[in-house]
Amino acid sequence: MPFSAPYAPADETLIAALLPHATVSPGTRDTAAQLIQTIRGARTRIGGLEDFLRDYDLSTREGLALMAMAEALLRVPDRSTQDALIADKIGAGDWDGHEPSDAWLVSAATWGLGLSSRLLRPGDTVPGVLGGLTRRIGAPAVRTGVQQAMRFMGHQFVLGESIADALKRAREQEGKGHLYSYDMLGEGARTDADAKRYAKSYSDAIAAIGKAAGNRPLPHRPGISVKLSALHPRYEPRNRDAVLRDLVPILVDLAKQAKAYDLNFTVDAEEQDRLELSLNVIEMAFADNALRDWNGFGLAIQAYGKRALATVDWAADLARAHGQTLMVRLVKGAYWDTEVKHAQVEGHADYPVFTRKEVTDLNFLACAKRMLALRPHLFPQFATHNALSIAQILETADRTGEAAGGFEFQRLHGMGESLYDAVTRQHDVTCRIYAPVGGHRDLLAYLVRRLLENGASTSFVAKAGDKDVPIEDVLYFPDDLDATPRHPRIPMPGALFGGRLNSSGMEWGLRRDLDALARDMRAAPNAREVVPLTAKDVDAAMTRAARAAPAWRDTPVATRAAALRRAADLLEENRAALMATLAREAGKTVDDGIAELREAVDFLRFYADEAEALCTPRDLPGPTGEQNRWHARGRGVFVTVAPWNFPLAIFLGQTAAALSVGNAVVAKPAPQTPRIAAQAIALLHKAGVPEDALILAPGGVEVGQALMAHPALAGVAFTGSTATAKAINRDLANRDGAIVPLIAETGGVNAMIVDATALPEQVTRDVVASAFRSAGQRCSACRILYVQEDVADRMLEMIAGAAATLTMGDGMDPATDVGPIIDADALKRLQDHVAKHDVHWQGTAPEGLFLPPTIIELRQDETLKEEVFGPVLHVKRWKAGQIDKVLDEIASTGFGLTFGLHSRIDATIARVTARAPAGNVYVNRNQIGAIVGSQPFGGHGQSGTGPKAGGPLYLTRFVEEVVVSTDTTAAGGNATLIAMEA
Secondary structure, eight states: OOOOOOSSOOHHHHHHHHGGGGOOOHHHHHHHHHHHHHHHHOOOSSOOHHHHHHHTOTTSHHHHHHHHHHHHGGGOOSHHHHHHHHHHHHHTSOOTTSOOOSSHHHHHHHHHHHHHHHHSOTTOOHHHHSSTHHHHHSHHHHHHHHHHHHHHHHHHHOSBSSHHHHHHHHHTTGGGTOEEEEEEOOOOOSSHHHHHHHHHHHHHHHHHHHHTOOSOOTTSSOEEEEOGGGSOTTOOGGGHHHHHHHHHHHHHHHHHHHHHTTOEEEEOOOOGGGHHHHHHHHHHHHTOGGGOSOOOEEEEEETTBTTHHHHHHHHHHHHHHHTOOEEEEEEOOSOHHHHHHHHHHTTOSSOSBOSSHHHHHHHHHHHHHHHHHTTTTEEEEEEOOOHHHHHHHHHHHHHHTOOTTSOEEEEETTSSHHHHHHHHHHSSOEEEEEEEEOOHHHHHHHHHHHHHHHSSTTSHHHHHTOTTSOHHHHSOOOTTTTTOOSOTTSOOGGGTBTTBOOOOOOOTTOHHHHHHHHHHHHHSOOOOOOOOOOHHHHHHHHHHHHHHHHHHHHSOHHHHHHHHHHHHHHHHHTHHHHHHHHHHHHOOOHHHHHHHHHHHHHHHHHHHHHHHHHTSOEEEOOOTTEEEEEEEEEOSEEEEEOOSSSTTHHHHHHHHHHHHTTOEEEEEOOTTOHHHHHHHHHHHHHHTOOGGGEEEOOOOHHHHHHHHHOTTEEEEEEESOHHHHHHHHHHHHTOSSSOOOEEEEOOOOOEEEEOTTSOHHHHHHHHHHHHHGGGGOOTTSOOEEEEETTTHHHHHHHHHHHHTTOOBSOTTSTTOOBOOOSOHHHHHHHHHHHHTSOEEEEOOOOSSSOOOOEEEEOOTTOOOOSOOOSSEEEEEEEOTTOHHHHHHHHHTTOOOSEEEEEOSOHHHHHHHHHHOOSSEEEESSOSOOOOTTTSOBOOOGGGBOOOOBTSTTGGGGGEEEEEEEEETTTTTSOHHHHHOOO
8 A cells, every 4th residue: 555645844834633532521521530639649568650750750860860771771791890880879869858659669779878867878889889898798688679679660661571470460450351462572673683582572472472372353353562673683664675574474474373363463663764664564564365264463653743644544545445344553652752863863854753742642543533434444543651542542432323333442461440440430441451571681671661760750751640749730731832842942853953053864764765866866977987186287286276366265155155045055955966976886786875064064054154153253342442353354366175075075175164264175085085075065056155265185195295285275174094194284283384283083082982881772873873883993883892791692693683684785885784895995095904813603695895894702801902994893891990091092092082971870981981092982872973063073092183173173274363453543543432421
């Protein structure tokens, strides 16, 4: 079935259709009020998770500390790291000052954590408090107690650690008439082994659930939820063909197994960029003849998505086409914060989700009403803990006159029990419990999502259970939704940087757009050949630039800035042609190509803004009768020397910086990548930069040497190897005449440290991206990983498994993850380096200039001292408590470009980042892809001179300062002072 809903339609357009659902009838309001009273009057003996979340919501330090501790503690294997994590998180909270609760769980937790905080004060070290009295009752007792509290908390969210445990616990609830949908915990697979393990887990669970299901017919049968990203390690839109080929048969086999037991089989929702891909998979699986005459297949739809209504209609059309019923679970959505950040980072035109919670609630109701109207093609399953939503759904269902049983409600295990006891008791409806099943390791990410969904002080769960919030305040929609459908504090993705327009990106989840980009790239003509300059040509180019420099310097800064902004627009207009050249000439993949193009656009716009601020003359203070006028201006002719690994972004960044403040520029690209440079120069000329003020100087070493020796040279901006930067520095120092400034950005032996609190899946994602994206040919790439030995085996197994799923090949193919090495000489150097070491793991590569991702484990007496510029990750293990020794080793290399750290211990983060020997430090994320204006990029030591590219100080190295001081009384008196009134 075709699905072509706009990815991110405007909120203002959608709100008109949603506003009618904001009207709440008196009967619905009364029903909802009664349900809220039930929630507030039904405190259990030990206190439920709703009590816990209400008392420790995420707006408090205590709530945030608990979330971080719950997310990390149970996976930490060694006691010293456990103690450090507990001390860190308990020290962050004001447990003594927390108000007492009438829920036993909350009161006991507060008392216990308060006692622990008196033993472990902020700033104390764990060894320091394990002396005297605290040695007897301190850290070991705290560790045991907190671990038990975290396990108990997990027990409230998870029905069982195994499907057998969950089914046993479910049988104990049979007398209450509960239905269950079992969710086998686990985040997206990172490796093929993960995917196989999850598939087997689903298959085993289906068999166990089916055998225990009893004789009730659908829809009153138990069910299971399946996460597609758990069944394929590369469940990404760019890999659509491989996903459809590999994943659909697995999904069909699982569905056939569920059909054999007549179970409810639901495909869970993913992030919005995977929606089209998910619907493709569902459609292909649902069409399999083996699944005919069965109404148990289903999918989940997220109401915070702007395409939710369109997805409801699509599901109904699919069911209608096959003459069957689809079960549809409607949820609010679990990845809202991720969706907002994703749209901002990727430079989308708008958000695919609503930014106001109240609009999501309205969309939920609109979807619910549409689903009820589309019965029997759909069997609606409404997953909500919102009493108002429940009441409105009940009212709508009553108006339709349909027989009872035509839909059901769903709630999370551990939440909403008192609410749904009242609903099912007072109304003839069914409530199914969404029941997670899994061990503590798989619980963590799920737990955090639930905490984020329901633990914020603004959530319905928090407000409905808070007796201090009047019920009437809970049961209304704001009256400003038509005027303010968007959250006023969340800027549009394009306005992320205030007045500077964010560069436009690509939404990979829109297959039509991705196919069009790939088609346009292949159709783009080859860029014209570029002939290298001779020494005579260099002299002529520098002379031309020197003559043009005064006029360009005297051009108003606003005019220069406007030209750069026009050039940025032209880059976006010529995206496919530029990306084609990047792929053909530099081996760039599609995702790396668009990222580089966006960085170039950001540089042009950023330096245009910065130049207007820097080059605007200003008056400085002084005595009366004197004017002191300061201004900055271009130095003359700047030579910019760019590398081959970022032949567009760095080439244009350096050039735009020099141009913006009034320098003429002679721009030398790397010998390997002159064609993309020529295209960029042509667009700058088209945008209004005079041809003589910006001259391309292609060529090799001899051209560079001639440029450095020319007497017209006023400054150099260089990005490349440390050895070349030092050679340029020596040449400049030996020149006669003016001292010429050098701005150099070089490479680094970039390290990442991982401790035992880090999430393996997150570390794997970030290490693979940092070490192997762009074939490791980034100056910022992770070269060496220091991983705590207690978790090293698991981490390295997962990293190698994830790297094995990467696709190497043609950069023009959107599915390609890793392109070629730049040339045969570079490949030979890398192969020679690998041959000298024991290889821990290495992937496979196609024929050509490819080096497969490679992992080398270093001995304890080995230190990586040189930059290895390719997809080679070095690994060393370290013992708990020896992180300072690791930092000393990293600092001993003399490089200082990028550094990464993965830890959940705030004290460790503060301590390590304070000592980190790098210009760019990244915590709990990858260490590549610095964003212009947000993450100014550049190092120190052997990694460069600074200032940082894309930062507030960068342009200051491209200018000379002039101050004009004028005695305004020289004509005979200070008229201004005399005429000044009191």
